[in-house]
Structure formats: C-alpha cells, structure tokens
Amino acid sequence: MKKVLLLIAVCLLTLNVMAQLLEPGKQVYKSPKLKDAIKEHHLVAILPFEAHITYRKVPKSFDSVAHIQEEKDLALQVQFEVYTSLMREFFKYKVRFQNTTETNRLLQQAGMIESLDVYSKDEIAKALGVDAVICGDFVRKENTPNVGTVTAAVFGYNKTAEVTLSLKIANGADGEVLWAYTKRMNEMGAPEAKDAFERQMDKLTRNLPYTRGVFSVF
Numbered sequence: 001m002k003k004v005l006l007l008i009a010v011c012l013l014t015l016n017v018m019a020q021l022l023e024p025g026k027q028v029y030k031s032p033k034l035k036d037a038i039k040e041h042h043l044v045a046i047l048p049f050e051a052h053i054t055y056r057k058v059p060k061s062f063d064s065v066a067h068i069q070e071e072k073d074l075a076l077q078v079q080f081e082v083y084t085s086l087m088r089e090f091f092k093y094k095v096r097f098q099n100t101t102e103t104n105r106l107l108q109q110a111g112m113i114e115s116l117d118v119y120s121k122d123e124i125a126k127a128l129g130v131d132a133v134i135c136g137d138f139v140r141k142e143n144t145p146n147v148g149t150v151t152a153a154v155f156g157y158n159k160t161a162e163v164t165l166s167l168k169i170a171n172g173a174d175g176e177v178l179w180a181y182t183k184r185m186n187e188m189g190a191p192e193a194k195d196a197f198e199r200q201m202d203k204l205t206r207n208l209p210y211t212r213g214v215f216s217v218f
Helices: 002-022 034-040 064-088 100-109 121-128 150-155 193-205
Strands: 026-030 043-046 050-055 132-142 162-171 177-186
Touching: 034 177, 043 064, 043 100, 043 121, 050 064, 064 100, 064 132, 064 193, 100 121, 121 132, 121 162, 162 193, 177 193
Parallel strands: 043 132, 050 132
Antiparallel strands: 026 177, 132 162, 162 177
C-alpha cells in the first residue's frame, strides 16, 4: 500500500513539474530566504497594482487625463481580482489575507495610497500591520485603439491584446522580495473574457508559496 501511495505521489509531482515547464510565458523567482521567512508570515496584504495600458497605435481620441484615471482604476481592479481569487479557496493557504478595503483605508490614512512607489515595502507593511505584502504589475498592450474602458482593459475584449501580469511577495520585516511570478498572456478576448481572466488569475495565485499540502512549492 505504501508503494502504491508513493508511486501516486511521484506521478502527481511529475505532472505538476511538467505542467510548469510546459506553461508558456511563465517566470518564477524564489529567494534563498523564502522558506524560512514565510514561516513568520500570518497576515498578508495585497497592494494596488502598478497598472499600465499602452497602444500599438494611440487612438485619435486619446485623452491623457482620462488615461491616467483608467490606469488608477485598473490598479484597484486588479488588486481586488487577486484578493477575490485568493479568497475563493482561502482554506488552501497557511496565511490570512487582509481585506483590500481595509488595506486601502489604512494606506489612505497613512497618506501612502497615491505614492506607494516612494515607500519601501517594509514601511508599507508596518503601516498596514501585516507580515508581508503582495504587490505587482499589470501591463496591457492594445493592438487596436478601440478599447477604452477599465472593464475592457481587465477582461480583454480585444482578442489581440497582450497582457503581462506579475506578482511579488515582499517581506514585511525588511522589504526584501522573497518570491516573484510573471505570466505573459495573449488573446484574453475570448467570448468568455471575464471567465478567462479569472482562470488565469486562479492559475497565478495557486503558485503562491503559502499553499498548504505536500505539493506546495516546497
């Protein structure tokens, strides 16, 4: 019986490794300190993302002020989508995730929310009262200029759009990046665009090193 269970475990691990190797556009970084550092993590915050919308050809009706607001709205939308994805299967994780409403309230209270890039990650973690922060970038390149709303930018109604989504875990104690994951995605504009985005988000968040069980990153 033990041999059978061992064989099943080896097969599942092999399939998991192969799936990661065959998954295109994926890059993962792990700090040598990761395994020890995350043992001290209990509460983790998800920050608003750095969001950028670019065009291969700038639309004639391009409005720079509206564009800046779209990117700000997109930063909060992606933050919320990451949190939602994590909370769908919260029981799989060894840590708790701070509600994004509370995160943003505390950032606003600390005067940080409009200029997160000028603060170190340990300063932000201290202001939020968390052990680590998840931050990232969402970059969407539109091949055609006819998509101009935040919803379209997130859910990809343009089939030829290119998206790069990255996540990082920064240690709250010293701000050091412990883990980073980048995923490039194409053709997010299928008819079920929202579902497609959620599936990609689920794949990304499942790679977090906070996952419980034998087949986590460790």
